[in-house]
Amino acid sequence: MSNLACRLVLCLLACTLGFQSAGAADPSAENKAAEADVDLGGSDDWDWGAVSAMDDAPVIAPSAGAGRRALEEYVPPAEVENALPDFDVPPREAYAIFDGVPPFEVIPSQRDPGMHPCSNCHQWVKSNLEVRDLKRPHDRFKLEHGLHGKGKFWCFTCHDLEGAGGLKTLEGEKLEFNDAYLLCSQCHSRQARDWAYGAHGKRVSGWQGKRQVLNCTACHYQHRPAFKPRQPKPGPNIRMGLERPAHWVARGQRPSPDHGNHESWKEAQHELEPVGGQDAEADDRVIPKGQGDGERS
Amino acid sequence: MAKDPDDKRDSGLSDSARRSFLKGLALTGGAGAAMAAGGAWGGNTLSDTFADFFQQHYQRMTEDEILDTVARIERKAKRRYGVELQCENTPPQKGVVFGYAINVSKCRGYRDCVHACVKENNLSRDTQYIRVIEMDRDDTDLHHGDHYYDRAEVPADGKYYLPMQCMHCDNPPCVKACPVEATWTEPDGIVVVDYDWCIGCRYCMTACPYQARHFNWGAPDLPPEEINTQTHYLGNRPRPKGVVEKCHFCVQRTRKGRQPACQEACPTGARIFGNLLDPNSEIRYVLEHKAVFRMKEDLGTEPKFWYFRDE
Numbered sequence: 001m002s003n004l005a006c007r008l009v010l011c012l013l014a015c016t017l018g019f020q021s022a023g024a025a026d027p028s029a030e031n032k033a034a035e036a037d038v039d040l041g042g043s044d045d046w047d048w049g050a051v052s053a054m055d056d057a058p059v060i061a062p063s064a065g066a067g068r069r070a071l072e073e074y075v076p077p078a079e080v081e082n083a084l085p086d087f088d089v090p091p092r093e094a095y096a097i098f099d100g101v102p103p104f105e106v107i108p109s110q111r112d113p114g115m116h117p118c119s120n121c122h123q124w125v126k127s128n129l130e131v132r133d134l135k136r137p138h139d140r141f142k143l144e145h146g147l148h149g150k151g152k153f154w155c156f157t158c159h160d161l162e163g164a165g166g167l168k169t170l171e172g173e174k175l176e177f178n179d180a181y182l183l184c185s186q187c188h189s190r191q192a193r194d195w196a197y198g199a200h201g202k203r204v205s206g207w208q209g210k211r212q213v214l215n216c217t218a219c220h221y222q223h224r225p226a227f228k229p230r231q232p233k234p235g236p237n238i239r240m241g242l243e244r245p246a247h248w249v250a251r252g253q254r255p256s257p258d259h260g261n262h263e264s265w266k267e268a269q270h271e272l273e274p275v276g277g278q279d280a281e282a283d284d285r286v287i288p289k290g291q292g293d294g295e296r297s
Numbered sequence: 298m299a300k301d302p303d304d305k306r307d308s309g310l311s312d313s314a315r316r317s318f319l320k321g322l323a324l325t326g327g328a329g330a331a332m333a334a335g336g337a338w339g340g341n342t343l344s345d346t347f348a349d350f351f352q353q354h355y356q357r358m359t360e361d362e363i364l365d366t367v368a369r370i371e372r373k374a375k376r377r378y379g380v381e382l383q384c385e386n387t388p389p390q391k392g393v394v395f396g397y398a399i400n401v402s403k404c405r406g407y408r409d410c411v412h413a414c415v416k417e418n419n420l421s422r423d424t425q426y427i428r429v430i431e432m433d434r435d436d437t438d439l440h441h442g443d444h445y446y447d448r449a450e451v452p453a454d455g456k457y458y459l460p461m462q463c464m465h466c467d468n469p470p471c472v473k474a475c476p477v478e479a480t481w482t483e484p485d486g487i488v489v490v491d492y493d494w495c496i497g498c499r500y501c502m503t504a505c506p507y508q509a510r511h512f513n514w515g516a517p518d519l520p521p522e523e524i525n526t527q528t529h530y531l532g533n534r535p536r537p538k539g540v541v542e543k544c545h546f547c548v549q550r551t552r553k554g555r556q557p558a559c560q561e562a563c564p565t566g567a568r569i570f571g572n573l574l575d576p577n578s579e580i581r582y583v584l585e586h587k588a589v590f591r592m593k594e595d596l597g598t599e600p601k602f603w604y605f606r607d608e
Contacts, residue, residue, distance in 0.1 A: 102577045190608075198579025199400070199587060200607075202566040207578070208554035219566060227565060229450040233408040236425045238445055 101196045104211040108178045144224040184216045355491040378521040384528045387552040389485035396573040398583045402606040403567035406451040406458035413562030418533040421517035426544040430459040463509035463544035464600030474504035489531040495540040510543045
């Protein structure tokens with residue numbers, strides 16, 4: 001039965017292959033199809049006749065060929081399908097200190113905005129304003145912030161301990177924790193500028209639609225803002241035949257025999273050779289000193 | 298690409314004749330499959346095997362043919378991996394050309410993007426689209442870079458990290474090299490591959506100066522429970538054996554306004570993606586205000602992929 005089915009299939013394949021090649025043999029139809037396929041928009045305004053008429057000037061064809069697209073003004077579609085989550089944060093129309101910042105929403109912190117643990121105690125206990133090494137119970141707030149401001153930089157530079165607690169600017173304006181970027185931008189103005197326009201930080205959810213960006217403290221832990229080094233995720237598989245020998249040296253760092261490094265280069269080669277273990281056999285292969293570079297002496 | 302139903306491009310034979318012929322084949326095939334043993338067509342039904350064989354180039358398919366093809370891809374995935382896949386055909390948005398910028402000062406070589414990409418795009422677990430190259434400071438020669446680096450901690454002293462992937466060139470040498478036009482530039486600037494039209498000659502891999510293309514030497518090794526079921530015909534649908542694939546700017550996400558998976562995964566915010574035609578986009582700000590460079594710019598490939606650093 002399967003034999004019969006195979007024959008039937010082969011027969012059908014043969015006849016349809018003929019059918020396909022007959023279709024592909026008509027070059028004009030192919031060309032027509034190819035022309036119609038290039039639909040990049042705005043191709044009409046490129047005058048190829050005028051270009052070929054300029055015989056004396058060297059002509060550099062546009063990179064996208066005949067279907068060069070015009071740089072048209074972009075109008076975002078009214079409805080974007082990407083179902084952005086709603087954070088109930090009023091979008092800021094502008095970031096006052098920079099011109100023409102596109103409107104953005106800052107993703108609020110996941111923590112309860114009403115929870116200010118400092119004030120849990122410090123509404124009863126008077127704060128010690130002295131700059132000192134923090135002991136318990138404050139040792140978890142070890143401040144590793146500010147390379148240049150060590151010692152001058154203290155809890156109350158940013159924290160407001162009056163009332164319910166929270167943040168305050170250097171001028172004393174009170175801020176919510178979700179407005180931390182206004183606090184950070186007092187010193188980090190360059191980063192703040194880049195962040196406001198989108199060259200620093202991260203836009204989440206989508207490149208289109210509402211511009212939702214992460215707050216500074218979403219990525220930088222405020223008391224130790226530098227990123228910690230960590231282990232990278234695994235890299236690509238090394239293809240067969242490209243495995244690195246045990247004493248691999250990057251190409252740029254290999255000692256070159258042409259630059260007077262003869263001795264060390266030979267030593268490096270000797271180090272490479274005993275792969276299986278350093279026994280008598282491997283030792284035999286080491287060229288005795290003075291024999292290999294006799295021409296130099 | 299959205300197809301106009303009136304825009305039928307025949308290649309010699311009339312379309313209706315061809316379609317009825319195919320329908321006849323499918324009926325015969327169905328009968329044959331019922332008789333034949335289960336795995337005779339590689340886990341496929343005979344009708345689907347025939348339809349696969351006669352499948353047109355993506356750009357030449359009519360809307361109906363695309364829908365048939367996409368449904369067939371979903372059926373095949375169900376048979377092969379046992380997952381309910383959703384294969385889409387989202388057309389490009391008008392007035393959008395995608396571009397990418399990477400802040401080299403911020404990249405710390407964690408390779409989070411690499412693995413987010415592997416998961417999102419249903420890559421065979423031995424393939425990675427993104428290569429993060431570890432470079433010596435004061436050195437820009439890519440030959441001295443190492444993308445196999447494996448350390449206890451990154452960033453290492455005296456090194457910087459340079460992620461590379463498909464640059465989606467505006468003048469792509471891979472597209473010119475393809476003998477069967479299985480790869481082309483979409484109107485939104487994404488260089489895509491029709492995996493079903495690719496013949497696996499790998500000319501494009503040789504032509505690409507960024508080594509961005511990867512070849513499926515075997516059937517992709519994909520754990521079924523990790524398959525991303527939101528797929529696109531030109532993007533992350535499961536690929537067959539013996540075809541070339543590469544980064545497609547997460548076409549299944551970005552055409553719906555979402556960020557690509559690598560941007561979403563980056564823990565340092567080094568990656569900036571957006572519409573080059575939108576003057577208010579982040580990427581336009583970077584291009585206009587930062588000192589950007591492109592990889593191997595002297596080759597004239599016009600990559601839509603820039604690198605910059607904090608001043």
